[in-house]
Amino acid sequence: MRVIDTAAGLTPEALGEVLGVPVTAVRREKIGSGQIGACYRLRLDCADGARRRLVAKLAAEDEGARSFLWPVYRAEVAFYRDLAATVKVRTPRCHYGAISADHTSFVLLLDDLHPAVQGDQLAGCAPDRAAAAVANLAGLHGPRWCDPALLDVPWLKPVGAEDAARLGEVFGPAVGTFVERFAGRLDDRDVRTLRETADAIAAWVVGRPDVFGLVHGDYRLDNLLFGDDGRVTAVDWQTIGLGHPLRDLAYFLGTSLPPDVRAARERDLVGVYHAELERHGVTGYDLDACFEDYRFAALQGPLITVLGCAYGTPTERGDRMFLAMAARSCAAIRALGTLDLV
Incomplete structure (x- = not known):
């Protein structure tokens, strides 16, 4: 599965590919402190005229931090992949998740729960x-x-x-x-x-x-x-x-x-x-x-x-x-x- 490694990779083409919906434009806004990873609020314009709001979670921008933090990246992606559907706790819906073989790069595309x-x-x-x-x-x-x-x-x-x-x-x-x-x-x-x-x-x-x-x-x-x-x-x-x-x-x-x-x-x-x-x-x-x-x-x-x-x-x-x-x-x-x- 395709891993989007950096914010620059959050392109209409890449997002359209992983979501299975043609995307014509993306606007992104960085949110959070970025200590563990990088988070972005995305506003997507789709080819069918629909607009979607998502949050993208990526690995930390610091390459050295990634080599230390990979266990938490693996845990979060695996939670959404393996466990979220088996429990009843409310979490954001995960539209896409992927992680690299060495667990140092990952992407999660989650519902934006604004205005919560x-x-x-x-x-x-x-x-x-x-x-x-x-x-x-x-x-x-x-x-x-x-x-x-x-x-x-x-x-x-x-x-x-x-x-x-x-x-x-x-x-x-x-x-x-x-x-x-x-x-x-x-x-x-x-x-x-x-x-x-x-x-x-x-x-x-x-x-x-x-x-x-x-x-x-x-x-x-x-x-x-x-x-x-x-x-x-x-x-x-x-x-x-x-x-x-x-x-x-x-x-x-x-x-x-x-x-x-x-x-x-x-x-x-x-x-x-x-x-x-x-x-x-x-x-x-x-x-x-x-x-x-x-x-x-x-x-x-x-x-x-x-x-x-x-x-x-x-x-x-x-x-x-x-x-x-x-x-x-x-x-x-x-x-x-x-x-x-x-």
Whole structure:
């Protein structure tokens, strides 16, 4: 399948070929920060007079970055190719996807969901929006809950003991760097919680293996689009993997809601999620078990926050976002007694 390697390749001829519709003109606008890849909003004029709006996702412009980022490119293309049709989570429709043999170049042509509005990780969200988001999340988890066929998907790999040990070796120093970088801006309680999380992370990441499924990995407000009709759509599937599904739920609630709001509403919100799991066919998993797994899963918050900070390009907004996510998720870990469960 044809891979469009750069923005210059988004020509009427190339797009017409891959879409199977003659295209007479293309206008493109770069969107996003471009840290992981390059995204463009496309407006297409077609030979039949129709106009189409799409978003094109391509590999990073930096060739060196591509050689490092290829696993996330493979994951996102494979998600749309192999998994999206088997789950009920709302995602943009994928009109075309292709990736090179070495996985360093790819193209995805997705629906442009304008005028849906991106969530704001810094601002957080109201409980009604959180309820819509967790209901959508259950559409990812429920249909493939504990599905043994997932273990046979060649590009999905559950975390094993060696992976867990390596994560522990990487995460501890990353926490140290995070604490140093934000010295004076982190609450002392959060510093202690981060260091205790680093000590526990290797055991945690392989904990409770009897429940497993698809995990988005970075299900947070900046990766969600909210429509006028209240519907939520999840984007950015580069971190899709196998693990305990409640990691996504704990990460979303722990980083998206101010601690007082989370504490007041989290049982209701976990209840919304659990009811949706049952609607998608999950049985033998009661609400009490779900809430206990939610408590256990809360270490996902500092894990993704610290690693995202370590490997992302520093920006002023990014720093404020990571600080807010760390503070919120550390407060959740303490309130939920998560470290006592590892």
